[in-house]
Amino acid sequence: MLNAFIIIELAFALAAFILLFFINAPYGRYVRKGWGPAIPARFGWMIMELPAFVVIGCLVLANIPKAGAYGLFFLVMWETHYFYRVFVYPFLLTSPGKPFPLILVVFALCFNTINGAANGLALVDKGYFYAETGWMAVPRFWAGILLFTTGFVIHAHSDRVLRTLRRRGEGEYLVPHGGLFRRVSSPNYLGEMVEWTGFAIATWSLAGLAFALFTIANLLPRAISNHRWYRRTFADYPKERKILLPFVW
Numbered sequence: 001m002l003n004a005f006i007i008i009e010l011a012f013a014l015a016a017f018i019l020l021f022f023i024n025a026p027y028g029r030y031v032r033k034g035w036g037p038a039i040p041a042r043f044g045w046m047i048m049e050l051p052a053f054v055v056i057g058c059l060v061l062a063n064i065p066k067a068g069a070y071g072l073f074f075l076v077m078w079e080t081h082y083f084y085r086v087f088v089y090p091f092l093l094t095s096p097g098k099p100f101p102l103i104l105v106v107f108a109l110c111f112n113t114i115n116g117a118a119n120g121l122a123l124v125d126k127g128y129f130y131a132e133t134g135w136m137a138v139p140r141f142w143a144g145i146l147l148f149t150t151g152f153v154i155h156a157h158s159d160r161v162l163r164t165l166r167r168r169g170e171g172e173y174l175v176p177h178g179g180l181f182r183r184v185s186s187p188n189y190l191g192e193m194v195e196w197t198g199f200a201i202a203t204w205s206l207a208g209l210a211f212a213l214f215t216i217a218n219l220l221p222r223a224i225s226n227h228r229w230y231r232r233t234f235a236d237y238p239k240e241r242k243i244l245l246p247f248v249w
């Protein structure tokens, strides 16, 4: 079952990566007609992210004797991110009523259910395997924790910069400044990619790796579109600002 979920996730990642170079997912600045019924963005974000919070929690908590300290530790890490995404981020949105196509909510809901299940099963399996070994006593664990924490801080801080900007622009899009926006156009995406890469390294699991790859496949094409959109929209957009990798690309 775990392997099947991982293969499905990788298939989702490949499909998203190819498709998103041709079509911008129709939400936020790319929202447009022709994508069927829509719901308010706040509910969209909450509903579609919720399974990632619930499914993994149920799986690990129902199998605590197997998952052990390893499973619980990484569950807390995972839930920190998803608590923010499900119960904090949607309530801070500055345009909560913006239409969010139902089709995207359904797609993300399916993915998040599979992803939560895959990572939950992996934590239970690995927790059992690592029960007697020092899973914290390896450099990759600490490297992963460092990446995850740094990524989360970048992600949440960049979301905050955008919120402040939106309030200042009274609903309009403006050129963001501050934090990593000085260097790249989509630091919120960069933060999320770094976070899940860190999780994959720290857990050393294929399910973690599949999610990190999906996040990159999903957000990288959108980061390119956002960068082009900023350059098209604002004549004074900082020329030195890169797409996603400070000073590089």
Ligand SMILES: NC(=O)c1ccc[n+]([C@@H]2O[C@H](COP(=O)([O-])OP(=O)(O)OC[C@H]3O[C@@H](n4cnc5c(N)ncnc54)[C@H](OP(=O)(O)O)[C@@H]3O)[C@@H](O)[C@H]2O)c1
Pocket (backbone or CB within 6 Å): 027, 028, 029, 093, 094, 095, 098, 155, 159, 162, 163, 165, 166, 169, 172, 173, 174, 175, 176, 188, 189, 192, 214, 215, 218, 219
């Ligand atoms: N793991 C994954 O695969 C995945 C997938 C998708 C998203 N996410 C995460 O979900 C979060 C939101 O994603 P997103 O694609 O909606 O990010 P986004 O396009 O950067 O938008 C984030 C928020 O900031 C507002 N905003 C963006 N640019 C603005 C500007 N120049 N001026 C004023 N307001 C601006 C947006 O308003 P509008 O809604 O009006 O544009 C939205 O409320 C991100 O942190 C991302 O990492 C993760």
